[in-house]
Amino acid sequence: VPGDRLASAAHAFIIAWIVASVASVVLESVPRLRAGYEPIFVAVEFCSALVFTVEYALRLWASAEHPALRHLPHWRARLRHALTPAGVIDLLAILPFYLAYFVAADFRVLVVFRLLRFLKLMRYSPGMRSLTEAIYAERRALAACLVILGSLVITTAAVMHLAEADAQPDKFGTIPDAMWWAVITLATVGYGDVVPITPLGKLIAAVTALMGLVMLALPVGIVATAFAEVIHRREFVVTWG
Amino acid sequence: VPGDRLASAAHAFIIAWIVASVASVVLESVPRLRAGYEPIFVAVEFCSALVFTVEYALRLWASAEHPALRHLPHWRARLRHALTPAGVIDLLAILPFYLAYFVAADFRVLVVFRLLRFLKLMRYSPGMRSLTEAIYAERRALAACLVILGSLVITTAAVMHLAEADAQPDKFGTIPDAMWWAVITLATVGYGDVVPITPLGKLIAAVTALMGLVMLALPVGIVATAFAEVIHRREFVVTWG
Amino acid sequence: VPGDRLASAAHAFIIAWIVASVASVVLESVPRLRAGYEPIFVAVEFCSALVFTVEYALRLWASAEHPALRHLPHWRARLRHALTPAGVIDLLAILPFYLAYFVAADFRVLVVFRLLRFLKLMRYSPGMRSLTEAIYAERRALAACLVILGSLVITTAAVMHLAEADAQPDKFGTIPDAMWWAVITLATVGYGDVVPITPLGKLIAAVTALMGLVMLALPVGIVATAFAEVIHRREFVVTWG
Amino acid sequence: VPGDRLASAAHAFIIAWIVASVASVVLESVPRLRAGYEPIFVAVEFCSALVFTVEYALRLWASAEHPALRHLPHWRARLRHALTPAGVIDLLAILPFYLAYFVAADFRVLVVFRLLRFLKLMRYSPGMRSLTEAIYAERRALAACLVILGSLVITTAAVMHLAEADAQPDKFGTIPDAMWWAVITLATVGYGDVVPITPLGKLIAAVTALMGLVMLALPVGIVATAFAEVIHRREFVVTWG
Incomplete structure (x- = not known):
């Protein structure tokens, strides 16, 4: 929604957290940095998981108001949103954080899951969408x-x-x-x-x-x-x- | 012939055997796999030779009905089909299998002949034909x-x-x-x-x-x-x- | 100003000094050449600094006559010219020479500054400007x-x-x-x-x-x-x- | 002159000698081949020098009949032909052969001169001329x-x-x-x-x-x-x- 300053600010905020989260995963793989700055990495991971969870919840809640889904019952509109590619990516971006508490998962598998957050950028990057369109067309x-x-x-x-x-x-x-x-x-x-x-x-x-x-x-x-x-x-x- | 389900199924079946045959040649070149799974390689080679032989015989038989050759005597229509590039490739694709029984051919020469089966794909791949056309035009x-x-x-x-x-x-x-x-x-x-x-x-x-x-x-x-x-x-x- | 022979000659003269100055920086980095021909490198550096200083002064002085700035007071026209990218580059091209007398700067930092003179070529090279335009447009x-x-x-x-x-x-x-x-x-x-x-x-x-x-x-x-x-x-x- | 069979045959003959001459230079650089087949290399060099000399003489003689030069005196038409790029290349292609008898030239310099014969191909290769045109236009x-x-x-x-x-x-x-x-x-x-x-x-x-x-x-x-x-x-x- 161009013109809406709040939306623009929210976009910038989420893009910043995506970049921070990915940068944190990359830097954390360096043993020397992991040893020296572990609290920072943990904090970034915690905050970005929080931000992405709130974002996911808001999107899910708001999807019931989406013009294309407004004629559906709320719960069906939300389910349908959750099953779109964007919805699945949003879920995968936060899942590993919560799973880590319940499952003794391998650190490496978590890294791959956390890098999936990069895919969240696709919603905000017209370039990535153009490339996807071009590849699909050809x-x-x-x-x-x-x-x-x-x-x-x-x-x-x-x-x-x-x-x-x-x-x-x-x-x-x-x-x-x-x-x-x-x-x-x-x-x-x-x-x-x-x-x-x-x-x-x-x-x-x-x-x-x-x-x-x-x-x-x-x-x-x-x-x-x-x-x-x-x-x-x-x-x-x-x-x- | 679009719409003809039988033809589509036959195409898919033959393409699958071409891929299986080539994959088998590639994997058979690894000593460890050849030692462990030799019966499978032999079976794939036997079956694909069978499939390609039947395909070749049917194509040869059917070529007499081909609109462009219908005016010719049957044997001349079939001979002419056998001498087209596609006909020669089909023959080369099955020849090494039968020759191996008569001639003590080098294993390596057989490998090259068997990989010629890839050329059979050209009939089914519009991409390869487009490339051939483009190269010919220029x-x-x-x-x-x-x-x-x-x-x-x-x-x-x-x-x-x-x-x-x-x-x-x-x-x-x-x-x-x-x-x-x-x-x-x-x-x-x-x-x-x-x-x-x-x-x-x-x-x-x-x-x-x-x-x-x-x-x-x-x-x-x-x-x-x-x-x-x-x-x-x-x-x-x-x-x- | 096409047709003006003096301007053409001045252009050629300055381009030659830019090339000579950059070539001198490149060759001076070879220890064997620096040892053998130091006086030449010092002379080239001195002369090119002189040429670029005179060029900068003339441009600054002439900018008051520039059609787009003629309505301004002279000193403001000159200040505005000095703050254009071209003006800044021209200043940076001569600054290291004078700084070297006052500050005990590292030889290496000077090298980078002296190579900035290459950017002066941009004013004379339509190719570089075309590339800049193309990159900006896209x-x-x-x-x-x-x-x-x-x-x-x-x-x-x-x-x-x-x-x-x-x-x-x-x-x-x-x-x-x-x-x-x-x-x-x-x-x-x-x-x-x-x-x-x-x-x-x-x-x-x-x-x-x-x-x-x-x-x-x-x-x-x-x-x-x-x-x-x-x-x-x-x-x-x-x-x- | 399309349609003229003699000209086509002459073209093919000269192109063949250019290729043979260059191939001979390339293969002669291999010590083992030079030792084993020296007479062949000498013969190819002698014959190609002969062919190119006759070609050069004929071209020089014929240039007086060239429509664009017909109005000139014969010797001036021939001199002008000799000074075209094609004329100079033709001369350079045969010169080293004769110089080798008079000057004790380095074997290596001769190799470079003999490879210049490749440039003779430019007259017969529309591709090379197209490339030259394209590079000139841009x-x-x-x-x-x-x-x-x-x-x-x-x-x-x-x-x-x-x-x-x-x-x-x-x-x-x-x-x-x-x-x-x-x-x-x-x-x-x-x-x-x-x-x-x-x-x-x-x-x-x-x-x-x-x-x-x-x-x-x-x-x-x-x-x-x-x-x-x-x-x-x-x-x-x-x-x-």
């Missing part, structure tokens, strides 16, 4: 690209496996091993941890590198075009969701 | 790119050979050796196994890296544009062939 | 890209941290460590100093490399389009500022 | 890109030099050293021979990698667009030159 072209790319990875990996398995059995000894090389080469990342050493292997790698550049242009071209269209079409209005 | 522009790229690889390799042959005779001692470096650099893969160490060599490599980015934009731009056009033109109808 | 789309990219870096880093922390605690032991890997992989640079070694880690890296290519197409597509538009719109007139 | 935009890229390389190198010089004096000890890292990172090649190790250095490298992708999109977008235009405009007629 889902069939992208699926076609994935089939092509998958074939290419398996084919080049199999050929490379035949060419290099004898020379480097630890690196190209199986086709899955060779697929690691194929993906990293086709994506032009080129870590250099797996490199052909025979002349035939180098020839195959050279052809793969060039072929890969052409093939990878496909998703790039498709997504870039669709995203540019979506970005220019919408007016970047931040809506309440 | 074949002259792509050939021009290849000439440019080839010249660039040889030229930069020769210059680098002159600059670095004394400092690193094992890596830049011959022009073909230097061409390996040139391709990996121009494709921006950059494994890092061959890197110039003299100041002059580094200067040449810097210019090569920048020049390569400009040059490689050419096939990328051409293919991406043509592919996007083809993708948007066709309606992604999966036709029987 | 600032919201680029901000959306940054949010997406940031989320992707943190998410892949967290997942990789969970997958590889046990195998390589020195390289993936904390999420910030893993973020270094994530950025270098998503940008397809792939130094190879940090590489996953577990099968799960390699799978995540493969998905990251492919996803990254799609995601990074976004800023590329946006900037390239906007820059091409701006480049073709303007007539490359070098204006006096 | 020369000002590309110059603007070079200025931007150069500024970026020097700036990131200087900042990285300040951040890492203490930790890795052999790799980032001087700004030119750091520029090697900057170019290889900005071009997303990423050899991995020079990698930052301090947290600050890694942060700078991450920003550089992302910035570089945006910046490098500029020449890519410009050249790809211009090349696609030129490629589609011309009809790929191979003209006699």
Whole structure:
């Protein structure tokens, strides 16, 4: 609701807590920082869980007034809101905090759950929604690209496996091993941890590198075009969701 | 034939067997899996060979009814179908299975033949056909790119050979050796196994890296544009062939 | 002022001194060259400081005659010019030279200040201004890209941290460590100093490399389009500022 | 002259000798091949020099009949032809062969001269001419890109030099050293021979990698667009030159 200052302030407040919460998860993974500033991390986690819980409760309560759901009984409107993707993400963002008290969950699983809070940003970021729209609009072209790319990875990996398995059995000894090389080469990342050493292997790698550049242009071209269209079409209005 | 449920089911069934067959070849290359699950691999190979044989026989038999070939005598219509690219691929997909009983063929050659089954997917994947169309439509522009790229690889390799042959005779001692470096650099893969160490060599490599980015934009731009056009033109109808 | 030969000559003269000054800073950082040619570096620095000081004084004095500021009192017109970005850059370009006589500043800080002179080129380079315009025109789309990219870096880093922390605690032991890997992989640079070694880690890296290519197409597509538009719109007139 | 079979055959003949001559230079650089097949290399060099000499003489003789030069005296028409880029390349392609008898030239310099024969292909390759046209049409935009890229390389190198010089004096000890890292990172090649190790250095490298992708999109977008235009405009007629 543009013009409503309270809503804008609430948005900014929640976005700030999302960022703080994610930053806290990232920094807490550093042992030195966890040892030195644990109270701060605990406080941030506690407060953000509180903020997100209040936000979730208010959204759930307010959803009964939503124009599209107003004709339903209150409890059904709220249930339906709770089952939307945004509602599920909001719930997942606070669940781990409460579960940690009841279940002796692994610290690591909690980290992943807490990072899911990033998804809450999607409601506030027109960019993320534009990207989702662009990817959805081109889902069939992208699926076609994935089939092509998958074939290419398996084919080049199999050929490379035949060419290099004898020379480097630890690196190209199986086709899955060779697929690691194929993906990293086709994506032009080129870590250099797996490199052909025979002349035939180098020839195959050279052809793969060039072929890969052409093939990878496909998703790039498709997504870039669709995203540019979506970005220019919408007016970047931040809506309440 | 859209609407025909039987045809859709047959398509899905054959695509599933293609994927299973290729996955089986990939996994079988891992010694640990081959030792543990050999019966499964043998069964998948046997069943997929059976499925593809039946498919090939049915296609061959049905080709006499194909509208474009109906005016021909049956045997000539079938022979003509057998000689189309799709017909040849279908034959190659089952041949190695039967040959393995008669010829003591190398296991590795069989692997390559069995991976050819991936090409069967081309009949069912509109994406692959779109890419083939796009590449065919731009074949002259792509050939021009290849000439440019080839010249660039040889030229930069020769210059680098002159600059670095004394400092690193094992890596830049011959022009073909230097061409390996040139391709990996121009494709921006950059494994890092061959890197110039003299100041002059580094200067040449810097210019090569920048020049390569400009040059490689050419096939990328051409293919991406043509592919996007083809993708948007066709309606992604999966036709029987 | 096209047609004015004196202005053109002055432009060329100042551009030459900017290039000479920056080249001198770069070469002076090589100990062997600093030892051998110190007088030359000192002379270049002295002369360029002199040239830029005279340029700054003349611009400041002339700004009172500028059509847009002519209605103001002279001293206010000059103050306003001094506070424009171009005016601030011009001041920063000469300040370190004079400060060095009064303050015992660190040699390194001076280097950074002296390289700021490169920004003076922006007044004379239509290309840089076009890029600035293009980035400004697409600032919201680029901000959306940054949010997406940031989320992707943190998410892949967290997942990789969970997958590889046990195998390589020195390289993936904390999420910030893993973020270094994530950025270098998503940008397809792939130094190879940090590489996953577990099968799960390699799978995540493969998905990251492919996803990254799609995601990074976004800023590329946006900037390239906007820059091409701006480049073709303007007539490359070098204006006096 | 399309339709003229003799001209087509002559073209094919000369293109074949250009390719043979260049391939011979490349393969001759391998000591094992040079030792084993020296007579063949000598023969190819002798024959190609003969072919190119005859071609040059015929072209020079025929240039007097060229419509654009017919109004000139014969010797002036021929001199003018000899001074065109194509005429100079043709001369340079045969000169080293004859010079080798008179001057005790270094083998290496001869190699570079002999590879110049590749440039003869430009007359026959519409692709190379299209690229040259595209680059010429966008020369000002590309110059603007070079200025931007150069500024970026020097700036990131200087900042990285300040951040890492203490930790890795052999790799980032001087700004030119750091520029090697900057170019290889900005071009997303990423050899991995020079990698930052301090947290600050890694942060700078991450920003550089992302910035570089945006910046490098500029020449890519410009050249790809211009090349696609030129490629589609011309009809790929191979003209006699």
